[in-house]
Amino acid sequence: RNLNVCLRMSRHPVYKELVDFPPDGVTYKIPKGVTTRGEDGISTKIKQAGWRFLTSLSPPTMNVNVEGSDLIHSCHGMMVSNKMPWVVDVEHYASLANYNIKGLLRPAYNASVIKTLSSPHCKRILAWTNAAKFSIENAFGKEIAEKTEVVYPAIRTVDFKKKESDKIRLL
Numbered sequence: 001r002n003l004n005v006c007l008r009m010s011r012h013p014v015y016k017e018l019v020d021f022p023p024d025g026v027t028y029k030i031p032k033g034v035t036t037r038g039e040d041g042i043s044t045k046i047k048q049a050g051w052r053f054l055t056s057l058s059p060p061t062m063n064v065n066v067e068g069s070d071l072i073h074s075c076h077g078m079m080v081s082n083k084m085p086w087v088v089d090v091e092h093y094a095s096l097a098n099y100n101i102k103g104l105l106r107p108a109y110n111a112s113v114i115k116t117l118s119s120p121h122c123k124r125i126l127a128w129t130n131a132a133k134f135s136i137e138n139a140f141g142k143e144i145a146e147k148t149e150v151v152y153p154a155i156r157t158v159d160f161k162k163k164e165s166d167k168i169r170l171l
Contacts, residue, residue: 063080
């Protein structure tokens, strides 16, 4: 059976790689309105400032337009409010708060993150590294850590041939 995954992606190149080279049996759908290219105009800067303000008040959570998907994969700690199965990937526990450490130190803010991640609709928290998983366990406890799994970003291998040379090259 093919799995239709709604990918609420970000501009990070690892997600383009995932869409261009999906795992066997997975079809990704990108919801409308998701920015997938580098836009750096004034309107983007205003949106980013507004988003920083909103996430200073409450954790970043959104409803995603799923259009017939079986699962939502949300990126960079953006939690999902849909009443359907979803997963979220994180680089660090702070990404679940848009890197708002001060917010996470407030008990009500932190409790809101835990409540969202404890939802039966949140199936997995996909930590990019063991360090990310450890940060989640330390910040949110064992219950949330049990939903966390380390899944390294999928990046295809590139074949290249090293050129023979007598020159010394420093990087």
